[in-house]
Amino acid sequence: MKYLPIRQAIEEADKITLFRHTHPDGDAAGSQLGLKEWILCNYPQKDVRALGFEHFSTYPYTDEADDEFVASSLAIITDTSNSARVDDRRFRTAKRVIRIDHHPIVEKFEELLYCEPQRGSVCEYIAEILMGEDFKGTVMPRKAAEYLYSGILTDTLNFRTSDCDASTLKNAAKLVDCGLDMNELSVRMFDVSQQEFALRTKIRNYFDYQDGLCFVKLNKEAIGEIGIDSDTAKIMIDEFGKVIDYKIWAVLAYNSKTELYDGSLRSKNGYIVNEIASRYNGGGHDCAAGIKGLTEEDVENCRKDLLAEIVEKDKKSA
Numbered sequence: 001m002k003y004l005p006i007r008q009a010i011e012e013a014d015k016i017t018l019f020r021h022t023h024p025d026g027d028a029a030g031s032q033l034g035l036k037e038w039i040l041c042n043y044p045q046k047d048v049r050a051l052g053f054e055h056f057s058t059y060p061y062t063d064e065a066d067d068e069f070v071a072s073s074l075a076i077i078t079d080t081s082n083s084a085r086v087d088d089r090r091f092r093t094a095k096r097v098i099r100i101d102h103h104p105i106v107e108k109f110e111e112l113l114y115c116e117p118q119r120g121s122v123c124e125y126i127a128e129i130l131m132g133e134d135f136k137g138t139v140m141p142r143k144a145a146e147y148l149y150s151g152i153l154t155d156t157l158n159f160r161t162s163d164c165d166a167s168t169l170k171n172a173a174k175l176v177d178c179g180l181d182m183n184e185l186s187v188r189m190f191d192v193s194q195q196e197f198a199l200r201t202k203i204r205n206y207f208d209y210q211d212g213l214c215f216v217k218l219n220k221e222a223i224g225e226i227g228i229d230s231d232t233a234k235i236m237i238d239e240f241g242k243v244i245d246y247k248i249w250a251v252l253a254y255n256s257k258t259e260l261y262d263g264s265l266r267s268k269n270g271y272i273v274n275e276i277a278s279r280y281n282g283g284g285h286d287c288a289a290g291i292k293g294l295t296e297e298d299v300e301n302c303r304k305d306l307l308a309e310i311v312e313k314d315k316k317s318a
């Protein structure tokens, strides 16, 4: 019964707008577009628009909607923990707002919130909701299953993160049962072009390792030399995620627009980075967070904070 209000809200709305976070990743775009395909398949008479100004490379499109449309719509926001991060501020004007998420709860800005922070991806959570009891009688079309499955793959790095469990696999298996090609999707989400491979190889050379911390600082010169912007550099964080010795890894890149540093932090085995991220205009999950607007001095302080987290955690577990 828990999810019936979502179903009722969708059934009552003629117009539905779907929102996700800025700098969308596979989980943000996958949940949004998966939901869109699912609604259009089950309620073809509804007008559904997936909104957002920034694109996720693998899914290069979003819809448009004028202010009037948004104001008379049911808005569903996915994968976004704070209102400032919603990519299209107009969600505030919508008739009703539902949010489905898997981030720690930091802010309430919706009428109905469904949030399970222990989930590895919001796509998995949405798959479970849509294929569960409260949505009996509806179908999961292959296209929607593909989007949701891709979001699970990207947020769990192909089922590698510590928040994967039996429920992740069960929900993913149900999506696979809808007829998608696992191998093809995995290749599409993770294989890179030769050009990107060359770029990643360059960035790898900037790593600095100390006591369990891999710290990649790309200053103005480095950014110029590599020929990359800070947003693209931040995404390369996963390049450093497969080294046994790294307890925490970070990429901090100079943003030529703000002349400050933006970055991504990752960790494993219980080292926590989102508390540190909150000191540097950021946030996220325990083991994956973003930061932005750091000065040179902040960058060095952030490095010290990350090293301190390693020392503290090691002391506790010793």
Ligand SMILES: [Mn+2]
Pocket: 027, 028, 079, 102, 120, 121, 122, 155
């Ligand atoms: Mn997510």
